Amino acid sequence: MGTRTRTRRTTVAAVAAATALALAPGCTLSDTGGGDGKLPGGEGRVLAVKIDNVGPARPQTGLDAADVVYAEQVEAGLSRLMAVYAERLPPVIGPVRSARETDLELLRQFDDPALAFSGAQSKLLPLISAAPLRPLPPGKAPGAAYFRGSGKPAPHNLFVRPKALGADPDASGLESTGFRFGPRPEGGTPERERTVRFPAARFTFTWAAEQKRWLVSMDGRQARTSDGKTLGASTVVVQYVKMRPSRFHDRSGNNTPFTETVGSGTARVLRDGRAYAARWERTLPQDGTEFTTADDGKPLPFAKGQVWVVYAKA
Incomplete structure (x- = not known):
C-alpha cells in the first residue's frame, strides 16, 4: 500500500481560491458546511467523524469500530x-464536534472521504467547500442522521447515525494512506507503556500482552466506550510534526493550531509490545504517509487492527 498520487475532483487552484476567501480569524460557528449542493449518500470510500474528547464528552460511542483514530x-x-x-x-458515533483546518489537509490522503462534523467557523466554510471531501454536517444531512442524546450536556451530546448519512465506506478506502500491515519486523525495543502529552491533555498506551493490543488511557483514566468496551489499539503511532498558529480562534480567543501532516519527520511506532524508531514522509497533500525504519529505511508494517495516530509537537 505505497504512496500514490491521485486525481481529485477539486483542483489545487480551487483550494487556493477558497483560501484567499478566508478572511481574518473569527469565532462564529455554523451548522452548515460545504457548498456543493449534493444530497448525501453513496459516496465516500471512508467516513471520517470529528469526535469530542474533553471530560464531559466521555465515554464516546462507536470509537472502538474505527479503523484509524487520529488525536489532534x-x-x-x-x-x-x-x-x-x-x-x-457502528449504529451510532459521537459526540460529534466541529471541523478544523488541519482536518482538510489530513484527509487528502484518503480517496473520496466523507466528513461528519457538527459545524465550523464561518470563515473556514469556504475551505471546507473547496476541499476534496464530502462534507456532511447537520445542515446537509437527512433529518434522522443527527440527534441530541440525553446523557451528556450540550454541546457534548450530538451524535450521528452513519447509515442515515448514506455513507457507504469500503476497506479499500484505506489503501491510499500509505500504511502497510504485516508481520512484526525485526528490531525494536520492549516497551510496556508510553505517554504523549499535550499542554492540556495526555494519552497513555499500555501494552496488554494477553489482549495483544495497547490499552488507551486519556487524561489519566482508562478509555472505554459508552457500552463499557475498553479502547485499545493494535498499533500506536506517535508522529512528531510541526505545529503553527492558524488564522482561526475559538470563542474565547484561543488560537487554533495547524498541524502540518505534509512533510517528513520522526515517529515512534508501537506494536506487539515493542517500540520502533521510525521516520515518516508525505511529499504532497494527495500522497499517503509512509513509515520506514529509522536505521535502514525499510517499510515499517503495522499490526492488523485499529491504528491510533497521535500528533505530537516536534
Whole structure:
C-alpha cells in the first residue's frame, strides 16, 4: 500500500481560491458546511467523524469500530479525535464536534472521504467547500442522521447515525494512506507503556500482552466506550510534526493550531509490545504517509487492527 498520487475532483487552484476567501480569524460557528449542493449518500470510500474528547464528552460511542483514530491538538492545548471508518460502521458515533483546518489537509490522503462534523467557523466554510471531501454536517444531512442524546450536556451530546448519512465506506478506502500491515519486523525495543502529552491533555498506551493490543488511557483514566468496551489499539503511532498558529480562534480567543501532516519527520511506532524508531514522509497533500525504519529505511508494517495516530509537537 505505497504512496500514490491521485486525481481529485477539486483542483489545487480551487483550494487556493477558497483560501484567499478566508478572511481574518473569527469565532462564529455554523451548522452548515460545504457548498456543493449534493444530497448525501453513496459516496465516500471512508467516513471520517470529528469526535469530542474533553471530560464531559466521555465515554464516546462507536470509537472502538474505527479503523484509524487520529488525536489532534486544538485550542487551549486540548485534544480532539478524528475517527476514520472503512471496514464497518457502528449504529451510532459521537459526540460529534466541529471541523478544523488541519482536518482538510489530513484527509487528502484518503480517496473520496466523507466528513461528519457538527459545524465550523464561518470563515473556514469556504475551505471546507473547496476541499476534496464530502462534507456532511447537520445542515446537509437527512433529518434522522443527527440527534441530541440525553446523557451528556450540550454541546457534548450530538451524535450521528452513519447509515442515515448514506455513507457507504469500503476497506479499500484505506489503501491510499500509505500504511502497510504485516508481520512484526525485526528490531525494536520492549516497551510496556508510553505517554504523549499535550499542554492540556495526555494519552497513555499500555501494552496488554494477553489482549495483544495497547490499552488507551486519556487524561489519566482508562478509555472505554459508552457500552463499557475498553479502547485499545493494535498499533500506536506517535508522529512528531510541526505545529503553527492558524488564522482561526475559538470563542474565547484561543488560537487554533495547524498541524502540518505534509512533510517528513520522526515517529515512534508501537506494536506487539515493542517500540520502533521510525521516520515518516508525505511529499504532497494527495500522497499517503509512509513509515520506514529509522536505521535502514525499510517499510515499517503495522499490526492488523485499529491504528491510533497521535500528533505530537516536534
